[in-house]
Amino acid sequence: MINGVPVQEHYRDASHQFASAKEGIWLFMATEILMFGGLFVGYLIFHMKYPEMFAEGAQFLDWRLGFINTLVLIFSSLTMALGIYFCQINQPKKAVGALAVTILCGAIFMVIKYFEYTHKFHMGIFPGRMLDLEMLNHHLHEMGKPAIVSTNLGMYFGFYFCMSGLHGIHVILGMCMISWCLYRCMRGDFNPNYYTAVEGVGIFWHIIDLVWIFLFPLLYLVG
Amino acid sequence: MAHAAHGSNYLNAEKGLWSWLTSLDHKRIGILYFISVMSFFLLGGIAALLLRGELFAYNAVDALGKTTGQLLPSADAYNQILTYHGAIMVFMVIIPGIPAILGNIFLPLQIGAKDVAFPKLNLASWYCLMAGASLAMFTMFSTKVDTGWTFYTPYSIKSGTAVTTMVLAAFITGMSSILTGLNFIVTVHKLRCPGMTMWRMPLFVWALYSTAIIQVLATPILAITLLLLAMERTFGVGIFDPKLGGDPVLFQHFFWFYSHPAVYIMILPAMGVISELITTFSKKTIFGYTAIAYSSLGIAAVSFFVWGHHMFVSGQSEFAGIVFSFLTMLVGVPTAIKMFNWVATMYKGSIEFASPMLFALGFLFLFAIGGVTGIMLAVIPVDVHFHDTYFVVAHFHYVMVGGTLMAIMGGFYYWFPKMFGKMYSEFWARMSWVFIFVGFNVTFFPQFILGAMGMPRRYFNYIPAYEPLNRISTMGSWLIAIGFLMALYTIINGLISGAKAPKNPWGSKTLEWEADSPPSVHNFDHEPVVTAGPYEYK
Numbered sequence: 001m002i003n004g005v006p007v008q009e010h011y012r013d014a015s016h017q018f019a020s021a022k023e024g025i026w027l028f029m030a031t032e033i034l035m036f037g038g039l040f041v042g043y044l045i046f047h048m049k050y051p052e053m054f055a056e057g058a059q060f061l062d063w064r065l066g067f068i069n070t071l072v073l074i075f076s077s078l079t080m081a082l083g084i085y086f087c088q089i090n091q092p093k094k095a096v097g098a099l100a101v102t103i104l105c106g107a108i109f110m111v112i113k114y115f116e117y118t119h120k121f122h123m124g125i126f127p128g129r130m131l132d133l134e135m136l137n138h139h140l141h142e143m144g145k146p147a148i149v150s151t152n153l154g155m156y157f158g159f160y161f162c163m164s165g166l167h168g169i170h171v172i173l174g175m176c177m178i179s180w181c182l183y184r185c186m187r188g189d190f191n192p193n194y195y196t197a198v199e200g201v202g203i204f205w206h207i208i209d210l211v212w213i214f215l216f217p218l219l220y221l222v223g
Numbered sequence: 224m225a226h227a228a229h230g231s232n233y234l235n236a237e238k239g240l241w242s243w244l245t246s247l248d249h250k251r252i253g254i255l256y257f258i259s260v261m262s263f264f265l266l267g268g269i270a271a272l273l274l275r276g277e278l279f280a281y282n283a284v285d286a287l288g289k290t291t292g293q294l295l296p297s298a299d300a301y302n303q304i305l306t307y308h309g310a311i312m313v314f315m316v317i318i319p320g321i322p323a324i325l326g327n328i329f330l331p332l333q334i335g336a337k338d339v340a341f342p343k344l345n346l347a348s349w350y351c352l353m354a355g356a357s358l359a360m361f362t363m364f365s366t367k368v369d370t371g372w373t374f375y376t377p378y379s380i381k382s383g384t385a386v387t388t389m390v391l392a393a394f395i396t397g398m399s400s401i402l403t404g405l406n407f408i409v410t411v412h413k414l415r416c417p418g419m420t421m422w423r424m425p426l427f428v429w430a431l432y433s434t435a436i437i438q439v440l441a442t443p444i445l446a447i448t449l450l451l452l453a454m455e456r457t458f459g460v461g462i463f464d465p466k467l468g469g470d471p472v473l474f475q476h477f478f479w480f481y482s483h484p485a486v487y488i489m490i491l492p493a494m495g496v497i498s499e500l501i502t503t504f505s506k507k508t509i510f511g512y513t514a515i516a517y518s519s520l521g522i523a524a525v526s527f528f529v530w531g532h533h534m535f536v537s538g539q540s541e542f543a544g545i546v547f548s549f550l551t552m553l554v555g556v557p558t559a560i561k562m563f564n565w566v567a568t569m570y571k572g573s574i575e576f577a578s579p580m581l582f583a584l585g586f587l588f589l590f591a592i593g594g595v596t597g598i599m600l601a602v603i604p605v606d607v608h609f610h611d612t613y614f615v616v617a618h619f620h621y622v623m624v625g626g627t628l629m630a631i632m633g634g635f636y637y638w639f640p641k642m643f644g645k646m647y648s649e650f651w652a653r654m655s656w657v658f659i660f661v662g663f664n665v666t667f668f669p670q671f672i673l674g675a676m677g678m679p680r681r682y683f684n685y686i687p688a689y690e691p692l693n694r695i696s697t698m699g700s701w702l703i704a705i706g707f708l709m710a711l712y713t714i715i716n717g718l719i720s721g722a723k724a725p726k727n728p729w730g731s732k733t734l735e736w737e738a739d740s741p742p743s744v745h746n747f748d749h750e751p752v753v754t755a756g757p758y759e760y761k
């Protein structure tokens with residue numbers, strides 16, 4: 001312990017340890033971005049190949065729900081940043097509050113996603129080969145809308161479920177990690193000299209929000 | 224912190240299995256990796272011997288309808304064993320091999336650090352490897368997989384075997400690789416001791432650093448590729464499925480975008496080991512230190528732009544083929560820079576033919592053949608002929624086994640005294656080299672000829688004309704097996720009854736030799752201060 005900071009013995013001091021941890025987190029985030037990058041590249045390739053199909057698929061997504069979720073996540077990024085800030089100025093109680101709001105935002109996001117997903121399942125929309133075209137056309141017919149034109153609409157929803165699903169898993173992971181920070185914050189682990197965990201989880205959360213900011217137009221607003 | 228008693232070192236500081244399984248000491252974690260990777264190597268090696276055994280004789284059906292010359296129960300069994308051999312050797316032996324064993328132990332020592340940047344993460348990455356390996360072993364022994372280690376679509380989607388779990392196992396071992404790479408990058412950036420500037424780092428560290436960059440940048444692409452394949456199999460998402468307008472070739476693009484750089488994850492650390500061995504046993508300052516360091520980074524950079532050379536016959540455009548062909552040949556430049564620098568280092572040096580040096584010389588010889596045949600394969604018309612033949616098999620075994628495995632063995636003999644504080648029997652170490660080196664050439668050189676004759680790879684049987692060379696090849700595999708058994712004997716014998724090792728038995732100049740043999744828990748008694756480059760022999 002140096003000035004209330006648990007410094008591991010292979011580091012010179014707290015700032016040395018903090019800088020190293022932060023670099024590690026950024027490197028890890030680079031791997032996350034590259035992993036999503038693979039999906040984005042696949043999306044771009046097939047969007048170029050089948051623009052009409054992507055446009056037809058996107059009409060089944062409710063952009064208003066996507067937009068609300070975007071706002072929710074942007075707001076949660078703000079509260080996350082506040083959580084770090086309150087740790088820095090030694091106001092752990094406020095930090096706990098900010099982190100709690102962040103978790104709540106994550107939960108709202110997931111609940112909205114849940115309703116979006118179940119609505120699609122109800123319509124017969126599943127990824128890829130599992131898409132039930134008959135059921136979907138039946139629903140469209142009842143709503144007085146024209147039947148599906150694309151023969152490979154399943155692929156769009158393959159991308160939709162893979163991309164938003166992988167993102168959703170990360171949101172859940174983020175919520176777990178923020179809860180862990182919240183617990184440690186309540187325990188009084190953090191102080192202006194030591195808040196590495198909050199900072200690291202914060203970086204993770206911002207990047208996950210950023211990924212959503214790209215996903216939203218690509219999935220909801222395309223076409 | 225209380226100072227450990229005299230004679231205490233990282234091996235005996237704590238006792239009991241539990242102290243090993245929970246150890247955060249980078250040296251102990253290196254030993255954990257050593258034991259597990261060598262066990263995987265044994266399994267992968269047995270698979271290889273079975274494959275070669277099957278290919279020993281041409282399978283004929285005689286007049287009575289009886290099959291002769293068949294060793295394995297069926298062609299399906301051959302496909303499975305082939306998959307296991309490839310997947311084990313690539314994902315569990317050669318990729319983690321040098322970085323996770325030798326790198327873990329010697330990277331911090333060579334830069335004068337007390338540990339890697341994130342010791343807990345280091346242990347976690349070992350557990351990741353073990354989890355992935357356990358899942359893979361469970362899949363192999365409880366069900367079966369027959370796609371080969373590349374999991375090519377569309378077959379991997381259609382195959383009724385347990386591809387999904389195998390793919391998830393590879394995903395988890397990939398996590399391990401990413402975490403190790405990340406740890407090493409931060410360690411190199413942040414934990415160098417006073418005076419250890421980047422340009423005073425030993426070349427092994429430079430090689431590990433370049434490797435770590437590839438691990439961090441390329442492995443995520445493998446992760447998403449394997450995830451998509453798993454999704455394709457479970458939900459039929461359609462991205463690789465032509466029925467939904469998807470593209471099976473896209474899988475190859477994704478796969479090789481990782482797996483070509485992965486080739487350099489396998490070979491760059493080996494080149495780092497060779498730099499250490501050549502300079503130590505030539506008793507001469509390394510020639511072209513900066514050039515070797517930069518060429519590691521150069522190889523790492525170019526490696527991301529050559530993946531298309533695996534797909535010359537997969538229907539990519541002619542133009543793409545030409546570009547990939549050119550870029551692939553470009554890899555030859557930094558590689559040759561290393562080769563020439565090593566040779567120049569030996570020139571007028573006082574060369575000592577100790578067993579590590581023998582392995583280093585073996586590396587130079589075999590890697591030259593592997594590298595040059597690689598350039599041959601980068602030439603499109605040649606590749607069209609050699610594609611999917613034994614020529615390719617021989618080429619990458621010359622690089623991966625002739626290169627990486629020789630370096631692992633050489634590096635292991637070199638650092639054995641430091642790791643365990645014991646000397647091994649030089650005679651048996653040299654004998655193991657003779658058998659591995661000779662056996663390797665006997666096994667794989669005929670495969671170049673077989674490939675040129677048109678023998679396709681991955682087949683269970685062949686036409687009678689290929690039989691003589693296949694017999695020679697299989698006999699070579701027995702020599703290799705004997706060589707590795709001798710190496711195992713050398714190690715065990717050294718551990719049990721080896722003489723006590725001095726601090727610096729080879730007269731090396733790098734920092735790890737200033738620590739005790741074996742090093743204390745904290746590596747150095749006092750933090751070292753570096754005032755000169757790593758190889759200043761007078």
Ligand SMILES: [Cu+2]
Nearest residue numbers: 483486530533
């Ligand atoms: Cu390649």
